[in-house]
Amino acid sequence: MKKILIISADPNSINSELIYKCWKSLDVKKRNKIYLISNYELLKKQFKILKYPIQLIKVNNIEEKVNNKLKIININIKFKDPFNVDIKDSSLFIKKSFDLAHTLALSGKVIGIINCPLDKKLLKTKNGVTEFLASKGKIKNNTEVMLIKNKKLAVSPITTHLDLKNVPKKLSVSLIIKKIKTINNWYKKNYHKKPNIGILGLNPHNAEFRKNSEEVKIIFPAIKRLKKEGIKILGPLVADTVFIKDYKNYDIIVGMYHDQVLTPFKTIFKFDAINITLGLKYLRLSPDHGVAKNIIKKKIADKISLLRCIEFLLKKQ
16 A cells, blocks of 8 residues: 655644644545654644644654554654744755655655645745755756646646746747646646646737747747647637636646746635646645745634645545
8 A cells, every 4th residue: 555645844834733634534544544754742742732632653664554643754853832943943854854755755655745835945945846856856857847736727837936037038949848748748647638738928918929029939839839749739828818717628727937827726716726746756746825824823724725635646546
């Protein structure tokens, strides 16, 4: 039986609340597949503050079988206040957690890994987890993809955690082709279908298709080449109207930058979605939201996105 790894990630967050709420909603059979990469004492104290009754147990590896207890593979961390851990200590803890998860995922003994939300500054990288794991996995040529998905729609940005002023400089025909091919191959492998892909332009009204626009110089040529390879893609679509209703005609909408697709997607679906990294040698997912420091200890966090991640991996068993 393959396992599911969950990285508790940022201590200064709602993550322990999310983990508890998801754990309570799972039956024993599903619980027994889950191993948490975290710190035993940290979680124990966080659950105590939150007044959440839950049985924890330390295990040394994912081969240890324990029935109906939250199994923790321990990563050391220094702390006094479990919800206010020093940045340096949090950063070291998170990096060690990802290193272990990455190694275990490559072993082939896990269905996939889920990292709970984290402040990306703790990774000490300009980019996010998608790019961090792509680098660890030695994924070359920018073929990794960030995909935000639920049962009704998926969206993906060509550029991810990049300042808006740098997006036009990053875009190229080859980059778009690589990302779209990764998406198309993933759908063929996991859903046995060629997805209907809608791709957005970069500029308002697609820059009226001026000769020197990114739409004409970059996006159109990429679409033309992808169509020749049998990929079902249409565009460039107009970004300011596609999310009114036309998005329903597609399996996935691909945008040129992060907020172009994530903002409308979250407006429509809230947090009912998962974040998947495509192009790695293993499945990596995360909830589609942040650490929510403003509601730590208030016990009002919505577990739906983390639960959807767990459900997605359980179906892969």
